[in-house]
Amino acid sequence: MGVEVSRLSNGLTVATETLPHIETVALGVWVKSGSRNEREDEHGIAHLLEHMAFKGTGSRSAWDIASQIEDVGGEINAATSVETTSFYARVLRDDMPLAIDLLADILTDSKFDAEELEREQHVIMQEIGAAHDTPDDIVFDRFTETAFRHQTIGRSILGTPETVKSFSAQQIHDFMARQYGADRMVVVAAGAVTHDEFVREVEKRLGAFRPNAPGLPPASANYVGGDFREDRDLMDAQIVLGFEGRAYHVRDFYASQLLSMILGGGMSSRLFQEVRERRGLCYSVYAFHWGFSDTGVFGVHAATGREDIAELVPVLLSELQKTGELIKIEELNRARAQYRAGLMMSSESAASRASQIARQIMLFGRPISKEELMDRLSGITIERLTDLSTRLFSTRPTIAAVGPVGTLAPFEDILGLLASPQPHVRKMAG
Template identity: 35%
Template sequence: MFNLVTLDNNVQILTEKMPHVRSVSLGFFIDTGSRYEVPEINGVSHFIEHMLFKGTKQRTAKDIAEELDAVGGQLNAFTTKEFTCYYARVLDEHFDLALDLLSDMFFNSKFEAQDIDRERNVIIEEIKMYEDTPDELVHDIFASSIWSGHALGQPIIGTADVISNLSREKLIDYYNTHYTPGKLIIAAAGNIDHDIVTNKIRSVFEKSEGAGQARIMTVPEPKRDVVCRSKETEQVHLCVGTPGLCLDHEKIYVMQVLNTILGGGLSSRLFQEIREQRGLVYSVYSYHSSYHDTGLFCIYAGLSKQNVDQALSLIFKQVKDIRQSGVKDEELQRAKEQLKGGLLLSLENVNTRMSRLGKSQLYLGKVVSPEDIVQKVNRVTVTQIQELARDMMSPESFTLATIGPWENCGSFESMLDDLRNR
């Protein structure tokens, strides 16, 4: 059972009591990410995330690092395409410390010039590390291919050229615009009392002002592309997929079941066909990412270049089979139980509970209960899965992105012809 309170300045506070645990997770969700950045400042949200750990008017960077460590707690943050989250997990008796630390970072970070320059170098090294991790980088190349020219296609981390030229003034201007009460959701889960927690948060935030800019979005127009980046790696890393569904789409749970059957686990069709039966890969899986107004469906595989054509052919074979013949009843039931079990097991973790509250409120304006999700998953039918596969996974929708020593991109087009004609 969760509770929601909205302060007069539009700060939203959500809590969920878990009396059987001794911990509490507290998260600040700011309604900004790389999607809301113009190309000239791409990466600024992630840069600001780093800067909030570099010191406040009351604490040095070392103080921030040490205070929760000293009580066995955890402090972290992450930036996504559409929001940024700062969170802490502590024993329930240290909730006040977590709130004080996160709110101090939110309100009082100094953005000193020498810290910005030092962190600029850190982020550039992070970008270089990312460029040397092809199994992660290929997903960004895939997104930038489908959403070419749109902010959703930008890398969250930015580029070295942009980060090198981001000034203190631009950082502070973006921070002042987006880090305001009107763009903040605070979520807490664990061994807490709603009224006590709400009153403590209220005392910190109720006097702050600033509605923040309204969320301005343009729906991306997906583009079909084939991008093969040559790189001297041992494996070819590939992503192949289509545009997907937004988070509040009426068929989102059909999509989750479809994804689970196709590539969502060890029993999935792709894992069993490509790895277990043929030994062509070590890693193969599919996933679906949802945003405010769109989504992305992707199949990933990492494999030797001589196996790429065969693996792609097997991927399209499974897609074609689902589009033409649907899925079996036993597959459907197994996928449903896998999804429900994964959901309910994850809810034993306070961080997961906290994250669910914040993200649901941010994207849906409400929190969907686990019981409602289970009911929606249970209602998914074989017919719905086949219809969605036919609509979403047509040959004309697929984009391919690869990194590695494979440049035979032309074979992809012939495979799509085979998919049409099979």
């Protein structure tokens, strides 16, 4: 049957996909507002709002919200990202109306009680402390802060202890009123659901939600790159090396996804084989490409011991530069197969499918079929990938390193390696 989409009179988009042989429904409300939409004095408020939404409404206590969904064996949760916030549930097919009612209640009638707020602020401060004590988490925060210095897109989603403690219930209400409107929201269900019934339930509970969110869109991102190092007395070092990537909407977005798979998308990838298997320079290495609405980052994460840091980065740079010279057809075909398999596997999960549909509607204005995605991938050639690689890895790099990083080459030397011809890079790495 495919994805069906309707729009309510207030502008709220509602989409469903019926998945045969599934007895559950995954559903949620996705809002096109995240940490990037915060003002300078609101660092962490989007994430705090996500927590506080479950702490009581005008008609339900925090206990009521938790117990009512679990009384029917369901699950309810939420998540905050840089550009979106989602509130979602999974229930048996007959309990879909209850799940919609709960989600609508927390979005329309949350109280943000002062005592609950104080407790949740304390919880988030513990979360911030735990992240800081986890090097393979904190290194990514430092990476984005360095790549997008002094911009909301680069700030940690969690906020800081100082900012989180400063927020009042009124500030959370104001942020929600400014950022949450039907024009920025998508309600999606996948699994054992019929479209007309779901639309009716959403209309009952969210049909009167405010049509527009008056908040201004976030400022345009400006990738700057740079260098961050935190020397800690640890057994291993966490290193992220990155470059300016591609936004969701640009031509090279899917090519960038395939390039990340070729470089570090599995055990057969170039980085895994060269850096881990052949040279034994790290115990973990992979590549990634993150797209945002107007920018992106392409990066490599590696975890290594103190004695291998000096050699590791030149070898990483060497492997990146090689992709600008040669990519084999079997590598491209393998990356396409990995992407297709991942797409198919995730589509067998109702929760993953609902999330995919919501993201596509928010980013592209419509759901994109698996066939269309595969057509886009099939049009990507080796020539496009090698050209993209040359352009990506000529941008100013971003380095973030946490751990015993004293032997990591100076940033200026890394810049020099990037500017050097390929054979020289290999020589320095050896």
